[in-house]
Amino acid sequence: MSAALFEVEDLTLSFAGVRALDGVDFTIDEGELFAVIGPNGAGKSTLFNCISGIYRPESGSIKFGGRQLLGSAPHRIASAGIARTFQNVDVFPAMTVEECLLLARHQHLRSGPVASMVRWGRSAREERAALRKVTEVADRLGLGGLLQSTVGTLPHGIQKRVELARSLCMEPRLLLLDEPVAGMNHEETAEMAATLSEVNSDLGVTMLLVEHDMSMVMGISHRVCVLDFGRRIALDTPANVVRDEAVIDAYLGGAL
Numbered sequence: 001m002s003a004a005l006f007e008v009e010d011l012t013l014s015f016a017g018v019r020a021l022d023g024v025d026f027t028i029d030e031g032e033l034f035a036v037i038g039p040n041g042a043g044k045s046t047l048f049n050c051i052s053g054i055y056r057p058e059s060g061s062i063k064f065g066g067r068q069l070l071g072s073a074p075h076r077i078a079s080a081g082i083a084r085t086f087q088n089v090d091v092f093p094a095m096t097v098e099e100c101l102l103l104a105r106h107q108h109l110r111s112g113p114v115a116s117m118v119r120w121g122r123s124a125r126e127e128r129a130a131l132r133k134v135t136e137v138a139d140r141l142g143l144g145g146l147l148q149s150t151v152g153t154l155p156h157g158i159q160k161r162v163e164l165a166r167s168l169c170m171e172p173r174l175l176l177l178d179e180p181v182a183g184m185n186h187e188e189t190a191e192m193a194a195t196l197s198e199v200n201s202d203l204g205v206t207m208l209l210v211e212h213d214m215s216m217v218m219g220i221s222h223r224v225c226v227l228d229f230g231r232r233i234a235l236d237t238p239a240n241v242v243r244d245e246a247v248i249d250a251y252l253g254g255a256l
């Protein structure tokens, strides 16, 4: 890990007088697996929506690779190298896994529509490269044998994997993971945690994880930021965060 890849400074946003984010600061290093936790209503989704350009904060700064992201449209933020997954599975149920992943990959194809239709020259090469990338990502996530399966017929845990694969096909430098194990059983959760760890360490994808499953968060994260009522109340290693008095109070000792 070296210089900070991602910097959030003094981020503030209110909804009808409720401070959803109140002067939040943190940085994420290149290669880091960084988690944000907090009780319901702490501001985690608001933070994600500010980073992906869906909400515009009242004040503060969000920098990625030194570049200011505030004011950029969501598609520009995505093409800058920030991909995200959603709390609820957000995949096209009628598509095959392969089609779903190719669609994500198409963001990287530079050929115009005419060349794409006749599939020649650069377009044909890009198409082959896209298929190679999709197959490589699918194999890594254990989806290699399911490329021709229809997404909507697959179990929830596998659909969450397809969603992760889709975001990895975009080759992000930063991956925002919104509750990646929500609704998963114990076994699926353990498998997803292992996959995220591998993707982080083997592919070097920097990750910002929001998750309620504390044992999963504490097991795979390098550092954990804790929000409560929109304020950062702790930022430390998992081992120190679980001992932090303010964190224990915010969770009433229940979740940790």
Ligand SMILES: Nc1ncnc2c1ncn2[C@@H]1O[C@H](COP(=O)(O)OP(=O)(O)OP(=O)(O)O)[C@@H](O)[C@H]1O
Pocket (backbone or CB within 6 Å): 015, 016, 018, 019, 020, 038, 039, 040, 041, 042, 043, 044, 045, 046, 047
């Ligand atoms: N679009 C909105 N309009 C009004 N209030 C909102 C909106 N989005 C969030 N809030 C409020 O902002 C605060 C933070 O909500 P947020 O959804 O960010 O919390 P969270 O930590 O993601 O919670 P959860 O764990 O339940 O998903 C809450 O008080 C919430 O009611």
